[in-house]
Amino acid sequence: MSLRERSRRTEIVDRVIDWFSANQRDFPWREPECSPWGILVSEVMSQQTQMSRVEPKWHEFMSLWPTPADMAAAPVAEVIRRWDRLGYPRRAVNLHRCATAIVENHGGEVPSDRDALLALPAIGAYTSAAVASFAFLRCEPVVDTNIRRVLARAIHGEAIAWDANPRRDDAEMSELLPEDPQRAKLWNAGAMELGAIVCPSKKPQCEVCPIAQLCEWRARNYPASTRKARGQAKFAGSDRQLRGRVMAILRRHPEGVLFDSLPDLVEPLAADSGTSVDISHAERTLLLAEDLIRDGLATRAAERIRLPH
C-alpha cells in the first residue's frame, strides 16, 4: 500500500473519531457508569433491531435484571414474556443462557476476553468484539453492517458492501484500528454511528460527512455497485409470521394451552400464504409449534404447550 493511501486511511480514522466525539447520540449504554452486562444486553437487543425500539426495552430489562445473576435466577419464560415483540425471540432464550453461563463459568462477571465472549450462546464475531471494545476497552475490530458499508464506500469506492465474513472483516478493520484502546473504541463506535446516521445505504448525506473529501466512492462519482444486495423473503404469510403468532399465544397464557387448540387460537393467515401451500393451516401451525419446542422457545408436557420454565 502506498504511503499516500496509508495517510488517507489514518486521516479517515482521525476525522471519524473527532466527528463521533462531538456528534454521537446519547444512549444509556454509552454512559460511563453502564455495566458490561448492560452493554452486552444492549448489543444483543440491537441485533437487527433499531435503537429507537431497543432503548425502552433495555431500561425495562436493566431494571428487572441488573446483573447476570438476576436474570439467571429468573425463569426463561419470564425473559421471553418480557422480550415481548422485540423480534427474534430466540435472543431472549439465548440471553438467559448467557446469564446462566456467566454465573456458572465466570463468577457472575461478564468476561472481558473476546474468545470467552465468543463462547457464550449466540454471541458471534460482532457482539464479542463490541462488548470487548466498548465494555472493556480491548483493541478488537468491531464490524457490523454499517461499518462494512462505510469501509466499502470510503476505503474501496464501492456502493454496496461485501457479505459478512468474520475473517475478512476482522482483517479489514484491524488494519485501521488505533493502538490506543480508547481511540479504538471511538473508531469502532464512530464508524458504526457514521454508517447509521450519515452514510445509510440509501441517500447518504455527504454534505455533512466528515470524510467526504477522503471518500473513494465520492471520488469516483458514486458508481453503482456491481454486486447485488441480498433479497429477503416476504413476511406476510410466511412461517416467520405464523411463528410470531404462536409465540404471542404462548406469552398470553402462562399456564399454557392445549397443543391441539393452537390452530384455533392463532388467527388464520391470508389464503395466498407462502411456500408451504399444500398443507392445512392447522397442520402448518402444529409443525411450527414443534420447531419452537426444538428451538427452546416452548415446552410440551402431556397435551399442553407453554413457555419453558
Next chain:
DNA sequence: AAACCGGGGTT
C-alpha cells in the same frame, strides 16, 4: 454461500 429467524419503522 444462502436460508432461516420477528417485527416495526421508513420511503
Next chain:
DNA sequence: AACCCAGGTTT
C-alpha cells in the same frame, strides 16, 4: 410493498 435494521446459526 419493498427495503432496512449495532447478527447469529444452520445447512
